[in-house]
Amino acid sequence: MADTSSVGSLNTVSQQVQTAVQQYQSTLTSQQVTPLQNQQTSLNARLTALATMKTKLQTLYTTTTAMAVTGSSSTFLGLTASSSNPGVVTATASSGATAGNHTVLVTQLAKTDLALSDQLTSSATSIVDAEGAGTKTIQVGNVSVDVTLTAGDSDSTVLGNIADAINAKGGNVSASVVSDTSTTSRLVLQSTQTGSANAIALSDTAGTLLANLGLSSSVVSGRNAFTSTAGGYLNQDASTLDAKFKLDGIDITRSGNTVTDALTGVTLTLNGAQNASDLPATVSVGINTNQVQSTVQQFINNYNDLLQNLTSEMAVDPTTNTRQIFAGDPTFTMLKVNLQSLIYGQVSSVKSGNPANLFQLGVTAAADGTLSISDTTKFNAAMAADPTKISDLFNSSNGLAVQMNNLLKNFVAPTSGRMDSMTSIVKSETSSLSDRITTVQARISNQVTQYQNQLVQLQAALEEAQNLDSEMSYILSGDLYSTTSSGLDLTTSSS
Secondary structure, three states, X not given: OOOOOOOOOHHHOOHHHHHHHHHHHHHHHHHHHHHHHHHHHHHHHHHHHHHHHHHHHHHHHHHHHHHOOOHHHOHHHOEEEEEOOOOOEEEEEOOOOOOEEEEEEEEEOOOOOEEEOOOEXXXXXXXXXXXXXXXXXXXXXXXXXXXXEOOOOOHHHHHHHHXXXXXHHOOOEEEEEEOOOOOEEEEEEEEOOOOHHHOOOEEEEEOOOOHHHOOOHHHHHOOOEOOOOOOEEOOOOHHHHOEEEEEOOEEEEEOOOEEEEEEOOEEEEEOOOOOOOOOOEEEEEEEOHHHHHHHHHHHHHHHHHHHHHHHHHOOEEOOOOEEOOOOOOHHHHHHHHHHHHHHHOOOOOOOOOOOOOHHHXXXXXXXXXXXXXXXXXXXXXXHHHOHHHHHXXXXXXXXXXXXXXXXXXXXXXXXOOHHXXXXXXXXXXXXXXXXXXXXXXXXXXXXXHHHHHHHHHHHHHHHHHHHHHHHHHHHHOOOOOOOOEOOEOHHHOOO
């Protein structure tokens, strides 16, 4: 008899049994698993479509949320500032600014302070010879600086060490060494910030190092002008370091050329000085019409994107009867109807005489419902007349952005929104389906194993029957006792 210890292993059965088992398993899988897997594929496709739809809904919701804001924070009332003479002054405006025109006459730009040491022979040792070796302490601007002098140091070496020590402190004065001729050097000190408030203050704390550089206390206190050989300041009058300008005829002085506190919400940047008799520049602060148009265009773009996605996912091909993911879905059918109803409807809360719908602003709808600003002349005329008329259409109490924002909120609200609810349901169905597929596959595996064992047993029985049949045929054919022994022919003996 056949060895049945290998029952259940496809590798130990005949090719016929193996083929039969595979066909049986394929049939069961096709009948019981494949339909479930097709459902799972469909559900996964729906999840993807829901995620895409939610993204487009969220984008439009975010846009309408911003558009619905009123007051100084409104995206429609963003202010901009312009200058009639940018070479003299430029300006930017923030939400705290007030629309209006202002005159600016710049008579003096702010600048940094500059001081120079005496002209010293680079190779000489006059500084060390006069001061002596050791550590000297000087006050430079807002920092105290220690400088070590070594006997034999050349003047250029000492100046370099002083500059390095000052710069290492990181105060409000920077230092460098300039070789004004091939044989001479000078220490150059420059304030890091403009204005008289940042004028360079110098003094010797321990030693007379600065005095030996030509920057004695009398030179510093008197702000003596430097010469081609003597130390001193570039600007004798510290007030010349400040910016001076007239704003609407009012004299104003500031330490820098960027002025943030002269006009509320407006930053003035002074770029060039004028003569007192020159024509002042005009700074105009007003609503940023480019931002208004950009805001409306963004709304149109986001709306079109959502509408096209809805149309595509709800489509039905009448020829092939091919239905897309959301074809016939009442939730999205009503969403599309409500969106278009808002677009084509009238806004009741606008002020009398203001545009009550998009089409009065020059916006038109194509055959597929998508929008565009086709009449730019009408749109620009509305902005030029009064940009607030445009904002009124969107963010008045019952404005277009307000209504659409309320509609979309029902779909995109975290957890409670329809999109999250629908997604949660589909995910639950997908998980349940995965469990069913696992269960069915396990059942099929057991059935296949039983079927395989039955075939193996039948195969063994068939082989045993074939062996028995072969033995019987052998006996009946007379060949079983055909062998002779000692010359005796047993097959022919008398029974």
